Amino acid sequence: MTQVLSDSARRDAMAFGEALFARTLDQAPPADRMAWFITDLDDFVAHLNVRARMLFRLCLFVVTWIAPIVGGRMSRLASLSLPDRIEALEALERTPLSLALFGARAIVSLVYYEHPDAAREIGWDRKCLTAVRAEAGEAREEATVTT
Amino acid sequence: MSIVSGAQMTGDLDVDCDVVIVGSGAGGAVMATELALAGKRVIVLEEGKNVPAAEHGAMRQSESLRHVWREGGMTTSLGLFGAPTINVTMGRVVGGSSVVTGGVCFRVPDSILRVWSRDMELADFTPEALDPYYRHVEEAIHVEEVPVSMRSRSTELFAEGAAKLGIPVHPLRRNTKGCNGCGRCNFGCPHSAKMSVDLSYLPRAIEAGATLYTDCLVDRVTMKGNRAIGVEGRLMTGPVGTKKGKLRVRAKRVIVACGGMHSPLLLRASGLGHVGSHIGRNLTLHPGFRVYARFDRPVRGWQGALQSAFVDAFEHDGVTLTSLFVPASVIAATMPYAGPKHAKLAEQVDHIAMFGTMVHDDGGGSIHKNPFGREPISFYQCSPEDHVRMRFGMRKLADCFLAAGAKEVFLPILGSDGLTPDAYRRFDLDRVPSSRFEAASQHPLGTCRMSKYAGDGVVDPWGKVWDTEGLYVTDGSILPSSLGVNPQLTIMMAATRIAWRMRDENFSS
Ligand SMILES: Cc1cc2nc3c(=O)[nH]c(=O)nc-3n(C[C@H](O)[C@H](O)[C@H](O)COP(=O)(O)OP(=O)(O)OC[C@H]3O[C@@H](n4cnc5c(N)ncnc54)[C@H](O)[C@@H]3O)c2cc1C
Numbered sequence: 001m002t003q004v005l006s007d008s009a010r011r012d013a014m015a016f017g018e019a020l021f022a023r024t025l026d027q028a029p030p031a032d033r034m035a036w037f038i039t040d041l042d043d044f045v046a047h048l049n050v051r052a053r054m055l056f057r058l059c060l061f062v063v064t065w066i067a068p069i070v071g072g073r074m075s076r077l078a079s080l081s082l083p084d085r086i087e088a089l090e091a092l093e094r095t096p097l098s099l100a101l102f103g104a105r106a107i108v109s110l111v112y113y114e115h116p117d118a119a120r121e122i123g124w125d126r127k128c129l130t131a132v133r134a135e136a137g138e139a140r141e142e143a144t145v146t147t
Numbered sequence: 148m149s150i151v152s153g154a155q156m157t158g159d160l161d162v163d164c165d166v167v168i169v170g171s172g173a174g175g176a177v178m179a180t181e182l183a184l185a186g187k188r189v190i191v192l193e194e195g196k197n198v199p200a201a202e203h204g205a206m207r208q209s210e211s212l213r214h215v216w217r218e219g220g221m222t223t224s225l226g227l228f229g230a231p232t233i234n235v236t237m238g239r240v241v242g243g244s245s246v247v248t249g250g251v252c253f254r255v256p257d258s259i260l261r262v263w264s265r266d267m268e269l270a271d272f273t274p275e276a277l278d279p280y281y282r283h284v285e286e287a288i289h290v291e292e293v294p295v296s297m298r299s300r301s302t303e304l305f306a307e308g309a310a311k312l313g314i315p316v317h318p319l320r321r322n323t324k325g326c327n328g329c330g331r332c333n334f335g336c337p338h339s340a341k342m343s344v345d346l347s348y349l350p351r352a353i354e355a356g357a358t359l360y361t362d363c364l365v366d367r368v369t370m371k372g373n374r375a376i377g378v379e380g381r382l383m384t385g386p387v388g389t390k391k392g393k394l395r396v397r398a399k400r401v402i403v404a405c406g407g408m409h410s411p412l413l414l415r416a417s418g419l420g421h422v423g424s425h426i427g428r429n430l431t432l433h434p435g436f437r438v439y440a441r442f443d444r445p446v447r448g449w450q451g452a453l454q455s456a457f458v459d460a461f462e463h464d465g466v467t468l469t470s471l472f473v474p475a476s477v478i479a480a481t482m483p484y485a486g487p488k489h490a491k492l493a494e495q496v497d498h499i500a501m502f503g504t505m506v507h508d509d510g511g512g513s514i515h516k517n518p519f520g521r522e523p524i525s526f527y528q529c530s531p532e533d534h535v536r537m538r539f540g541m542r543k544l545a546d547c548f549l550a551a552g553a554k555e556v557f558l559p560i561l562g563s564d565g566l567t568p569d570a571y572r573r574f575d576l577d578r579v580p581s582s583r584f585e586a587a588s589q590h591p592l593g594t595c596r597m598s599k600y601a602g603d604g605v606v607d608p609w610g611k612v613w614d615t616e617g618l619y620v621t622d623g624s625i626l627p628s629s630l631g632v633n634p635q636l637t638i639m640m641a642a643t644r645i646a647w648r649m650r651d652e653n654f655s656s
């Protein structure tokens with residue numbers, strides 16, 4: 001699959017993802033995980049039609065350029081320090097433009113938390129009921145047909 | 148006959164048949180099967196790909212959004228005049244949206260049928276008259292009750308709270324056979340346990356001689372005067388449907404079953420719909436809202452049937468409460484803040500339970516051609532009662548979870564943090580504008596609605612487009628009003644009713 005997000009869009013998505021998913025104020029998530037995230041995000045966007053791509057780019061634009069302004073800084077999100085980026089995103093969330101943040105966050109989170117380490121960090125074991133019951137030694141009851 | 152991939156074909160597709168069906172979802176698949184079994188030469192044209200069960204199992208959730216859902220699940224209906232902007236999801240795949248359902252099956256409530264049969268004068272729409280069609284579909288898709296043992300902990304907690312408040316919770320019925328509770332239903336069942344139409348209907352249509360062409364986008368119905376004589380479109384290839392060869396199918400009957408958002412588009416692109424026409428109007432969405440609740444102990448709500456229980460006690464207040472669950476990644480996505488504060492909340496996903504409320508909306512949305520692309524533009528408006536219903540449903544959900552001992556509830560308000568029981572009691576939901584609600588819909592309905600008289604709708608009571616010959620619509624768009632319950636069973640019932648009448652017709656006319 002060829003790259004569909006431009007280099008600058010990838011940088012913006014990376015800056016956004018690092019701020020959103022940082023677990024401490026001084027450290028972004030591991031670089032290899034973020035690299036996986038950007039590659040997979042690119043593949044996600046590659047499968048979107050033009051309109052959905054434009055919608056994502058619009059949300060990312062708001063996050064990249066408007067979030068810093070509402071956070072009190074005239075700069076691109078990627079140029080800010082990690083704590084300033086986090087502050088900018090939280091400031092954006094308090095404005096009517098939070099819908100754009102919501103849209104961008106939904107897509108990047110969907111991809112990011114599917115990384116096994118990210119899933120583990122939030123306690124998402126992705127186990128199904130059968131596996132859990134099998135571990136507990138329970139048998140599955142049959143569904144009752146009612147029609 | 149078989150499934151043919153339009154993406155793999157070289158050249159154009161140019162064929163004749165008795166019936167061409169556009170769309171292989173709940174409505175289209177039923178028509179294809181019933182008519183093929185009656186000996187008609189049937190062709191089904193589907194824009195999406197064929198994705199077998201093994202491929203569903205191999206995909207992560209977000210990969211399923213890329214390959215199975217329309218627009219990666221990002222379609223929205225823009226809220227007007229204070230209505231929320233609603234994320235409308237649909238399948239774009241062989242089997243249509245039925246592939247991504249939670250499997251929930253409801254018949255239309257009698258109260259709705261009374262409105263259809265009395266107020267809208269659709270005399271045949273009584274519980275007794277529709278029963279044979281419903282029973283036929285229920286058998287074909289194996290509708291069964293979800294056993295209590297299949298409930299997720301999330302649903303159990305809700306039910307515990309509801310019981311304390313004296314609200315009865317009933318088991319849902321779903322179209323499953325051998326479900327193991329893996330909770331992946333919305334991303335395609337990897338175990339072939341959900342009897343979506345790609346498993347329950349289309350194989351029988353194909354066995355009876357129908358041909359299903361995938362990766363085929365129909366652009367217009369070919370009309371000769373007021374008679375439909377076929378369809379035209381194009382074969383597609385690649386991840387976003389790049390144009391390839393042309394397709395032209397000549398048929399004695401043309402069935403449009405593209406779903407509530409796309410059938411009106413196709414009719415309009417075919418030159419139908421004068422000023423004042425109902426095509427693309429009367430959109431209802433059953434806006435849905437989730438409430439999360441955080442508990443002290445792990446919940447792991449993804450373990451168990453995605454949907455297993457419901458509450459109908461508030462039918463007369465215009466809301467149905469149903470169990471649901473979304474992937475942990477989606478829960479995390481809806482948590483507020485960024486950085487460490489966000490991470491702290493995201494780490495709570497395994498402690499989160501959730502339940503949903505679906506509004507039986509009066510609606511008033513519309514679908515319009517997008518001058519810049521294939522997917523329609525859609526607007527949505529609420530009635531004053533709809534605004535009340537949304538809040539009523541959210542409050543009931545929060546009340547039940549708090550009664551079950553939740554430490555915090557998260558209301559579906561953009562950017563809002565969790566509310567402790569005390570904070571929730573002080574919180575004035577009426578002051579939050581509906582436009583700040585996070586709303587989702589899986590049920591676009593009514594945009595080619597059925598009517599007794601030509602001036603009131605788009606199709607007659609047998610699905611035929613008013614003032615045309617040979618042209619029918621048989622999907623969710625023909626339902627006369629919002630149902631207040633999940634619609635797949637009713638769409639399939641309505642298609643069966645139309646197909647049984649059509650199979651006895653002489654197609655030379
Ligand atoms: C996530 C999700 C969960 C759901 N859960 C439930 C549930 O639990 N219970 C329930 O009752 N309902 C549920 N629904 C709703 C249910 O799936 C739909 O109401 C039903 O499938 C609609 O049937 P339809 O025939 O109107 O359209 P669809 O099933 O959407 O079929 C339309 C088909 O037409 C194709 N198409 C569109 N335009 C064209 C064109 N121009 N050319 C060729 N092909 C075209 C589409 O790709 C699609 O495959 C759910 C829906 C979603 C999205």
Ligand code: SF4
Pocket residue numbers: 250323325326327328329330331332333335336337338339340341451452453
């Ligand atoms: S919960 Fe049941 S129906 Fe749903 S995906 Fe798993 S096995 Fe299939």
